[in-house]
Amino acid sequence: MKTLIIATHPSLETSVVNKRWVEELKKYSKKYTVHELHKVYPDGNIDVEREQKLIESHGNLVLQFPVYWFNCPPLLKKWLDDVFLYGWAYGSKGDKLKNRKVALGVSAGIKNVDYSEDGRYHYTLEQVLRPFETTAIYCKADYRSFFAFYGTEFEPSASEIEKSTQDYLNFIDNM
């Protein structure tokens, strides 16, 4: 089954990394479905049934977003709150995410070296992303960790972005 990528970026057109990732993913429409939340729901009103059926008709699930304030964009949080419902995502009859491979694809403004326990911000990106990991655990999904690009605030080179794009697709293919 195809992999579903929920790509959430409040301004994808001006993004450094996410735009390039989406562009590349779209070349392989037999392998991936790229679902751009801000494009599909510009008013933020999410069609819950549509989203649930979209997930059900796919295999692996990837949440792609830029890390702002050490967290996801608000629309992705709304999507989680709206779509991951009792009786669907969890509860005795809520098995739609059970054993489903779930991973994150994120870009971080901050450098890798600053995301460490003895770094400037005290915590690793893995630690910062615990809410998403814990959500997957709660839904009995098979959390496959995350792929990250670090340092978008520091003008990454075209070759760095290209390498990340290939690495990201490899990560998805092997998650």
Place this chain on the structure above:
Amino acid sequence: MKTLIIATHPSLETSVVNKRWVEELKKYSKKYTVHELHKVYPDGNIDVEREQKLIESHGNLVLQFPVYWFNCPPLLKKWLDDVFLYGWAYGSKGDKLKNRKVALGVSAGIKNVDYSEDGRYHYTLEQVLRPFETTAIYCKADYRSFFAFYGTEFEPSASEIEKSTQDYLNFIDNM
């Protein structure tokens, strides 16, 4: 200076704990300003300048919310993204949160015992709330941790809620 409480709950009227906390906080309007985000911004369009001036005219800052999917409601995340701007919250001239005491007041559906490293969901609430702690660190605020009520999904008694209300106000007064 008064303490500003940013109270964010998508359905405060039907809430178990947050509603009671807000009700009690409002009794002491000389000590606290309760700013109910969903009431002030039902359409989600945040007046950034107003919010920044509100914070500037207060001392301590408390973010109050129910923990859904191990994270804050989407409107609070939008508020953080919109209000905590470069040049105001961070950057060489962004000092408006510097040394300001910041804390969280949260309700969690899950029981305390399940929020542990050997518990059902592997992580403590402290670990789950790292994005907010890290945001405070980034803005050089004085993060004063959080007050939590656990187990809202398990029909807490009126006396438990009352005790939490007094404990929460004590926490704020001593943060």
